[in-house]
Amino acid sequence: xxxxxxxxxxxxxxxxxxxxxxxxxxxxxxxxxxxxxxxxxxxxxxxxxxxxxxxxxxxxxxxxxxxxxxxxxxxxxxxxxxxxxxxxxxxxxxxxxxxxxxxxxxxxxxxxxxxxxxxxxxxxxxxxxxxxxxxxxxxxxxxxxxxxxxxxxxxxxxxxxxxxxxxxxxxxxxxxxxxxxxxxxxxxxxxxxxxxxxxxxxxxxxxxxxxxxxxxxxxxxxxxxx
Amino acid sequence: xxxxxxxxxxxxxxxxxxxxxxxxxxxxxxxxxxxxxxxxxxxxxxxxxxxxxxxxxxxxxxxxxxxxxxxxxxxxxxxxxxxxxxxxxxxxxxxxxxxxxxxxxxxxxxxxxxxxxxxxxxxxxxxxxxxxxxxxxxxxxxxxxxxxxxxxxxxxxxxxxxxxxxxxxxxxxxxxxxxxxxxxxxxxxxxxxxxxxxxxxxxxxxxxxxxxxxxxxxxxxxxxxx
DNA sequence: ATAATTTTTTAATCTCACCTAAACAATAAC
DNA sequence: GTTATTGTTTAGGTGAGATTAAAAAATTAT
Ligand SMILES: [Mn+2]
Ligand SMILES: [Mn+2]
Ligand SMILES: [Mn+2]
Ligand SMILES: [Mn+2]
Numbered sequence: 284x285x286x287x288x289x290x291x292x293x294x295x296x297x298x299x300x301x302x303x304x305x306x307x308x309x310x311x312x313x314x315x316x317x318x319x320x321x322x323x324x325x326x327x328x329x330x331x332x333x334x335x336x337x338x339x340x341x342x343x344x345x346x347x348x349x350x351x352x353x354x355x356x357x358x359x360x361x362x363x364x365x366x367x368x369x370x371x372x373x374x375x376x377x378x379x380x381x382x383x384x385x386x387x388x389x390x391x392x393x394x395x396x397x398x399x400x401x402x403x404x405x406x407x408x409x410x411x412x413x414x415x416x417x418x419x420x421x422x423x424x425x426x427x428x429x430x431x432x433x434x435x436x437x438x439x440x441x442x443x444x445x446x447x448x449x450x451x452x453x454x455x456x457x458x459x460x461x462x463x464x465x466x467x468x469x470x471x472x473x474x475x476x477x478x479x480x481x482x483x484x485x486x487x488x489x490x491x492x493x494x495x496x497x498x499x500x501x502x503x504x505x506x507x508x509x
Numbered sequence: 510x511x512x513x514x515x516x517x518x519x520x521x522x523x524x525x526x527x528x529x530x531x532x533x534x535x536x537x538x539x540x541x542x543x544x545x546x547x548x549x550x551x552x553x554x555x556x557x558x559x560x561x562x563x564x565x566x567x568x569x570x571x572x573x574x575x576x577x578x579x580x581x582x583x584x585x586x587x588x589x590x591x592x593x594x595x596x597x598x599x600x601x602x603x604x605x606x607x608x609x610x611x612x613x614x615x616x617x618x619x620x621x622x623x624x625x626x627x628x629x630x631x632x633x634x635x636x637x638x639x640x641x642x643x644x645x646x647x648x649x650x651x652x653x654x655x656x657x658x659x660x661x662x663x664x665x666x667x668x669x670x671x672x673x674x675x676x677x678x679x680x681x682x683x684x685x686x687x688x689x690x691x692x693x694x695x696x697x698x699x700x701x702x703x704x705x706x707x708x709x710x711x712x713x714x715x716x717x718x719x720x721x722x723x724x725x726x727x728x729x730x731x732x733x734x735x
Numbered sequence: 736a737t738a739a740t741t742t743t744t745t746a747a748t749c750t751c752a753c754c755t756a757a758a759c760a761a762t763a764a765c
Numbered sequence: 766g767t768t769a770t771t772g773t774t775t776a777g778g779t780g781a782g783a784t785t786a787a788a789a790a791a792t793t794a795t
Contacts, residue, residue, distance in 0.1 A: 291782065311743055324783055326744055331781090343743055343790060374625040387617045392610065399600040517752065537773055550753050552774055557751090569760060569773055 364410035379454035413445025526582035605680035639671020
């Protein structure tokens with residue numbers, strides 16, 4: 284009766300959780316892509332997870348987590364993000380290098396371990412990419428005031444709060460642009476031709492931002508004053 | 510050609526390393542016991558490790574690590590002990606609770622990761638059980654002055670430096686006796702009848718130590734003065 | 736509505752690490 | 766030096782988690 288969850292199962296539950304939040308249901312193919320596995324492998328695992336009552340699987344439709352499955356997924360995400368904080372804050376990794384290791388560390392430790400880690404890190408609210416860290420009960424509050432940087436208008440002042448893409452090539456590009464979480468900018472201009480932007484930072488230095496970059500940056504509007 | 514080492518393989522190499530240091534060669538059965546596997550499973554893995562050139566396996570004799578195998582084993586031991594320091598120093602685990610987690614954590618991270626962890630922990634020389642932590646090159650110096658507490662004689666003054674058994678029941682027993690690394694004692698008496706001892710601590714409190722406990726405590730003699 | 740395409744499932748295999756039981760070597764006992 | 770005992774290997778098999786290739790269902794296009 285030891286219903287213990289395997290590493291592979293945790294990875295599946297985590298991916299299904301994220302897909303389900305985006306599209307309401309996780310399709311076989313979308314799961315396969317994220318996990319770099321074949322659709323056939325996904326079918327097999329979904330049957331397994333369904334038999335464990337962690338997902339509900341409707342043939343040819345896709346999968347949705349049960350309450351129990353969601354609990355496991357959120358706990359894994361919590362551990363993933365806490366470890367990312369550890370890697371950046373304590374081990375001084377760059378934010379583009381932590382995902383791979385957190386992907387392994389997230390499978391280690393029980394509830395007690397996780398609470399110790401959380402306390403040691405000072406109970407951080409977000410991970411190095413601005414993603415919220417669920418609390419020990421699995422609850423969390425996303426920052427509701429955060430919007431995509433491609434939704435801004437001229438003269439708005441805003442603070443960078445997160446990224447919707449944590450791939451290292453994107454994060455390294457942000458480093459090259461000297462864009463990091465917590466930095467404030469003002470929108471100087473927007474160019475419909477290519478969707479690009481001109482922003483200025485707090486020192487008045489102006490920089491150009493491509494549509495691709497703005498589309499994956501999450502920002503929070505500031506009160507009108509600078 | 511990706512010659513990557515699996516978790517199971519690292520566990521085998523680590524166990525073979527320790528057995529080989531004790532007995533010159535690691536027998537099939539001794540490996541099986543430590544890993545809680547059957548001798549048949551060990552034979553299979555030894556064939557695999559031999560084909561990877563990490564051990565030399567002579568049928569019916571036993572296994573010895575190659576230079577490459579030794580490198581992997583020592584690196585795993587280094588990671589294990591560094592993680593144990595992390596768990597005790599940073600996450601405030603008791604020393605009897607860290608082994609199980611370190612057994613998993615030791616398989617995570619590359620050389621760069623390990624050096625960051627080492628630096629973060631302040632390059633500790635020993636783990637929470639007094640075992641030496643190999644350096645990044647795989648070199649380490651055991652404390653040559655350390656002897657078993659069952660080798661002491663009356664009136665000798667000594668400091669507890671380590672344990673030769675890290676099982677949690679033993680460590681918890683030491684906690685109950687209020688014996689910890691770094692604590693100094695003096696030998697008051699030794700009783701050949703049952704091999705037990707009488708020691709006194711620095712406050713003059715005397716305590717009785719069984720043969721079993723003394724046999725698994727590692728101590729360092731102090732200069733004659735108290 | 737039928738045909739073409741895409742997605743999912745099934746079926747048959749694979750690898751890894753393990754198991755039990757039987758055969759076989761090496762050691763120890765007499 | 767046979768015999769008994771112990772240790773090791775072989776043979777056959779399991780289960781988890783993958784794979785490829787073919788069949789089947791769902792979706793989209795004509
Ligand atoms: Mn993972
Ligand atoms: Mn993250
Ligand atoms: Mn291990
Ligand atoms: Mn230790």
